[in-house]
Amino acid sequence: MNKISSLKYTLLTALLIMPLGVLSSVDIIKVKSEGMGGDLNQAIDKALVQAISMVNGKSVESETLLKTRSQSTSTDKGNEFSNSKDLQDQIKSRTNGIVDGYKILSQSKTDRGNVKVVLEVKIAKFKLPKSANRKKIAVINFTPRDGCCSITKTQLNGVAISDQLTDAVNNYLVQTRKFTILDRKFQQTVSGEKDIIRSGNLPMKELVKLGQQLVADYIMVGTLNSYRVNEKQIKLKTTDKVFKRSVGSLSLNYRLIDVTTGQVKFSQNLNTNLTGKLKLESGIDSVIRESMEISAKEAGYKILEAIYPFVVESVDNDVLTIGTGGDLIEVGQRFKLIKYGEKIKDSYTKESLGRRETQVGEIEITEVTSKMSYAKVVKLTNKNAFQDFKPKSMIIRSLPNRKANNAAKKQEDMRKKLDKEFDDGW
DSSP: OOOOHHHHHHHHHHHSSOOOGOOOOOOEEEEEEEESSSSSHHHHHHHHHHHHHHHHHHOOOOOHHOOOOGTTTSSHHHHHTSSSSHHHHHHHHHTTSSEEEEEEEEEEEEETOOEEEEEEEEEEEEEEOGGSSHHHEOOOOOEEEEEEEEEEEEEHHHHHHHHHHHHHHHHHHHTTTTTTOOOOHHHHHHTTHHHHHTTTOGGGGGGGGGOOOOOEEEEEEEEEEEEEEEOOOOOOSSSOOEEEEEEEEEEEEEEEEETTTEEEEEEEEEEOTTTSSGGGGGHHHHHHHHHHHHHHHHHHHHEEEEEESSEEEEEEEEEEEOOOGGGOOOOOOOOEEEEEEEEEEEETTEEEEEEEEEEEEEEEEEOOSSSEEEEEEEEEEEEETOOOOOOOOSSEEEEEOHHHHHHOOOHHHHHHHHHHHHHHTT
């Protein structure tokens, strides 16, 4: 593989592993660079390569990237020729847009007879959107335990179930709009593109917009311990009517690892109760999909709260504006109102352990928009909680959803009643 193909392959790799939201525009940056060579052509080549490296961090061999020897002469007229439209177009074409153009600012000879030039070069600069500054997470496929998964009497492929769970977690984290999710699932696909790159049929100008490859801040790894769903039938003794109800659970554990330090930033053993939440009559595929989405939402919500606690952005007459909305918060949901205190450091390592958190009350969500939520104060244990309020001085953390708890209690009472009638009928 030659140097140009190597660069193209690197850029194509970035395309295949980078989420679509990261693709952005290209800016043209002017830089000054120097080059020295046996003749004018070699000096220009080296100055152009240096300019590319200064802007994009790419170092490409001049003899394979540019062939300016065939485009200009080594006469004193080189300065005039370099400013001509023909040469500018040739350079732009031969570098596929990476070098947009250049002009010679100065040209001289050294004591040893080499040529030294100073160029002003216009280079294409990859411009990433603000979303690329979000915390970047790569979710690695969950590892299933042997015989982990079944629905009724059907044994399921654990690898396939883990694959769907990974997709569900990815989808949820993307929808939070707080993270950039890096795809690690289809990296093998990149290998299959090598032959296309070697053919030379893929123009680099189509790839220059990709920018640099993003590297994850965190890697999420985990194990799918068990996934069981069964159907329970209950027949009332007074009638022939039969009630069918799904019972099940999904158990997993996962860790969020800091790529730079290798530290475990967050870990959880999650047991998702699926009883009464699934419709077995909709088919196995539908049941699996719904199960994975329910569990992924629980796991993703905990990750979101751990890394990006929901911040109180403003307070106006006991109406709180929360900097999170969309599908993450629901009207009627209650939260603990937390006030931040001083930062706490580990006495031995001097590392930050976070900030002291003091619960000062409870709030209830009254309105939700796509990006924000509004809440009223339900209970305040500190009357001076909002005194000298500043953004990021307060957060909210989830409380058990009382509506959900009430519904679950009613469901449990009904289950016990049906079970009792069922047992009495025998």
